[in-house]
Structure formats: structure tokens, C-alpha cells
Amino acid sequence: MQLPEPPKIAAVEVVPAQPTEADRAAIVHMGLKEPRAVYVVKVRLKAKPPVTSIAWALYVGDERISKYWEYKDGIYFVVFDAQFFAMHKGEQLRFSQNDTDFFDTGMELAPSSSVGEGNAIRLPLQADVLKRSKSLARRRTNRASARKRMSKR
């Protein structure tokens, strides 16, 4: 038997969307300003990994994404604060199963501008964002390197 291989990322897309009620409560609890938008980061995978209990934790640089979820073409997570993208500018998405061995994906987060007050009401629901086609995702991809690298922290 072989060690599991990390997922391969085809594209990353960042889409502003309306916060859910649960998002609003969490954001207020975190002491952030009442949100106008949250950002759905869709990570399209070349192939989904088998469903197992052990998991590939997803990192942006050294920050572990605490929760992510499955959608049709891959996985996604939700960012509450646009500052996240500035903080992690140029950092790679990485996978790890043990917080020790890291697999660089060769992909970075696409930059995202914050959403102003005026256009917030036109933002899509997160559920609708997840149903969108993948063509847009290709345009928003930022490929740092085609070659996957493994690193140790």
C-alpha cells in the first residue's frame, strides 16, 4: 500500500458573497465590524481525494484553514475579512496530514478587493456561488508554480 497523495489543485477562485446568519454571529464574536460580504474561496481539484477520516489540512502559508467543505468541483472555505488576502499575499496553498510534512500545491490565493457598502446588496448567496460554472475559476487562477514541492516547517 502507498501513502495517500495530496489533492492536486486545478484552480482557485475568490468570490464575494452574502454572509449567512451564522457567519454574522461568528464575525461579531470575533470583534470584527459587521460584515458587508464574506469571500468564498473555491479550490477546484483535479480529482477529489477518497472520503476518509484522516484529512488533508489546507494551509495558506503557515495558517491552517480551520474548516473547509466539499462542493461539486472540489473544496471551498469562507473568509470573513478581506485583510486575509493581503496578509497572505504571495503565499502558497499547502496540504498536510500531520502538521509536519507539507506539500506545496504551486497555487496562491487569487487577490480579492474588498466589497464596498453600495454593492453589498447585489452579492450572491453562498449556495449560488457554489453552483457556478468553472470557467470563471480559470480566469481567477494565480499559478505560482506548476511543480508541486514538498517542504518541512
Next chain:
Amino acid sequence: MTFAEETGELRSPGLPGIEGFDTLIYGSPPLAYPAVLSQYMIYNTPDPDYVTGRINVSAFANLGAATPWPFTNTDVPINGHICIPRGRGPFPLAVFAHGNHNPFENSTLGYLYLCQLLASHGIIAATIDVNFLNGANFGENDARAIVHLEHLKQFRSWNNTAVHPLHGKVDLNRILIVGHSRGGEAVGHASFFNRLAAIGPVVLDGSAGLGPYRFGLSAAAAIAPTDRQFVPATGPTVVPDSYFIIHGSKDSDVYTFEGYHTYERAHAVDLANPTVSDGKFKAMLWVHKANHNQFNSVWAPETPPGLAMPRPSQEQIARVHLGALALAVLLDRREYFAVLRDHSVATAWDPAGTELVSQYQNPQRIFIQHNQEGLAPPVVSLPVQGTVTADGVAAARQLTALVGGAPTTTITLRLAWNGAGTQLLLQVDPATLPAEHYKAIALRVGQSNEIANTANRDQDFTLEVSSGSRTAAFRASSLHRLLFPDPPPFGPAKIVMQTLRLPVARLVQCGVDPSDLRSIALLFDRRETGVVYTGDLQFTD
């Protein structure tokens, strides 16, 4: 103590009891599952007395958007199967939860074989539907814990409802929660959440639908669990209730034995108050040749044919050891703690030839050496006073991840020797060690797969205990086998320490006075070379 003395008239806890029971489905209709989720349609027609409500887990989890669930995360169902003993009760309660698996296959039924066993012994046993959290998701194990606790709340509600068939039948002070895989990680979180008034912005007082909990949890049991996929804001979860873990050496899903870290964090020594115990026990069973999926009777094995033990054997081990736990903690059959203290008590009940490694820590204990003071050379741990001398043996404390995988925070002592007759000698001041108040010396020790150890050969040494002029010597192998690590399916081999328990009564029989105990030595005289790791040395009950 001999096997017969230890077990007395004990009967295998894996055998069915004498109680008749009924099996029912509970659920939250209407649930319009689409055809691809037809396995869940059974929850749309629950027993009429067992119709449940919905809960909102949106603060903790999204549902995988790739599975067409007929509900959202704001109204997930409380679905499950219950085996209810016939009779007046009240009966203790055991609730099982599955882990992550293909969400198009209903994982819930995979623990009915254990529910039926427990019900036949007079325990209400349920297995719950958490499938809506399954898929390529990550970090959702807090939600699994909340769902588990909400099922317990459902049982409390039925118990408190005058017209319900379960009215007055559930003993809410005797509850065992059991989880497999990510559900195994989640029972640790559930044990932690059970005592909280809020989790972040989510109040658990019932005002927003979740909680209150504060159940009387007798123990949390984890089958091949993950660890730290969800991490609370306060840091990795430390299980506050008594804790049991079982894991297989051929696990090819959670191949890193993550639950070892959960076990080490639970009921660890408090360096500021090393003699203070939280009153809880913990026990571990490491099963050579068991894989991950065969603990669930409906999951196909994840290992290729021939690598793992047969499914009936693995289910039998689950019956015997989880059965012993349940009988001990839920039915006050305290004699079954013997199985937790020493797995060899169950040898006649386990499949022939099964190789197991076990650990047990009793709440009543005093550490002679726990090694958590730091990475400096080993010492006798306070408040016991004494000295440690390594005579010809290389003794080094290490932050070694004995099971591979994630970094560890628990220090172990590595002992390496090259030439028979070397020893690690602990000399203690008898005035600081009330050994006579305890029933056994317990030493956690295990061999590695390093070259100094002969492959597939048990390691051995002599344990010498002295008081005044009397010394008693015991071969480690007379207390337990120290197995060579079973080769893993992939990744590094796991070094799993065995708890060796030497009864104080045997010392007394040999003329050693426990009230005047002067030294304990590990004398490496049985093998020319070797490497072992020790966790802690304690006097205990």
C-alpha cells in the same frame, strides 16, 4: 494474581446477555431524500413514538454541497436506531457515532452489532446518523460532537416526557458515548463541550436551540479516532471524562494513530500538583492486524485481502473490550475493569492468536517517574525524592512521536543498551513514597523497531524491587509480552508501550516491605542489546 483469580466467574462480555430488547428507528420526518440517498429513507418513517425535531448546526458546519441532502445545516435531523431492553429500567445509555465515509452510504447501521450486545445486557444503546457531515470536509468534528450531545438531549427529553415509552427508563447519570474515526475525535470534544455554557458565540442554554447538556458521562470511548482536526480556541481538547481508545495496527485510513495524542493529553500529570488526580481513568487497546473500517459492520475494508484480520475477529474484539468497558462503567460490574487493566484477562474470549498491547491508568496513582519535567536527564519525580542512575544504559528523554504523524507534547524516556547487565536504577526515599497504600507498580514500556531489537522477537528485561535488605526480581515477560512493533501498512512503525502491572501483594510475598521501598531497577539482562521507551512509573490501584 493468576488469570483465574483475576477473572473469578467472569463470563465473556462479548457474549449476549439475557435481556430481551426491541430495535426501533427514530427520525425527523418529513425527509424527502432523493433516490441517490435512498438508504436514508428509513428515517422518514420512524416509530410513531420516536419522532424527533431538527437542530441548527450552522454555527459549526456546512453540509457538503456535493450531496443533495433534503435539508440545510439549519435544520438537520435527529435520526438513529435504538435497542431498548424490555423491562422497567432505568437503564444506562450508550450512544455510538460513525465517522467520515462516503455520504451516499449510510454508516449508521454499522454499530448495531454492538448496540444489540449492550441492549442484551440491559443498556439502552443507540447508533446515530451524522452522515450529513460526511464528505470531503474538514474541521467539522465540533459539529459531530454537538450532534452527539443533541441525541443525548433527545433521550433526556423522552425520559422526562410522562406519556413517552421511555419515560423514567433512561439513567441519565450513566452514559457512555462511543465514536469511530472522526466520530471518535468528536466524543472527546463532546466530553469537553458537555461542561460548557457556550462555545464561542453559541450559547448552550437551550435559548437558541442547542443545549443545555451537562450529562453524567461515565466515559468516552474512541474507536480509531482522528485528533486535532478541530481545535478549540483554548487549544487541543483534553478529554475530561474517563477515556478509552482502541486502534488497529493495520489501520490504513487513520494510519498515524492520532488518538494516541488524545490519550496522552487526557488525565496527564499536573506538574504543579503531581499527586492530585481528577478521579478519572484512561485505557488503551492497540490491536495488531485490525484495520480501520471493519469496526463498522457495513464499511468495506480499506485494506487489501489478507493484510488485516478477518472481519468477524475484529468485531469480536470490539464486542469483548467495548463490552467490558460498558459493563464496568454503566452496570457497575467493576470486575470487568480487570479487562481494562490487563487485556490478557480476555485472552480466552478474544480470537485465538490475537496480539494486543494495552495501557491503563487508574485515577489513584502516585508517579515515581513521569518524565514530564523536561528533556534533561531523567529524575525521580516530585514529591517522591530520590536519584536515577543509568549504569551502562543510554537514558535520554525525548519528544519523540512514538506513533509517527503529528508532533507530540509528551516526553518519553529512551533506554538503549549494548551488553547484558546494564541497568537503570531509581533509588527513592521511602518516607516520600507511600507504596503500601497502592495495589500495583505500573510501568509503561515498549520496544521500538530499531536495529538493536531483533525483529519479531519479544523484548525482555528484569524488574528488581528492593526494600532494606530484601530484593525481588521479576522478568518483564512474566508480567506481559513486550511485542515487536507490527509493520504498518505504510508510514513509520508505531511504538506502543505496554503497561506492566506488578501487584504489591507479590512484592510482599517475596518479603519486600512496600512501606520501606528503597529502589526499583530495570536490569537489562535478558537480551544482549535493545531499545525500549518508557512513559511513566507509578504506584497505583
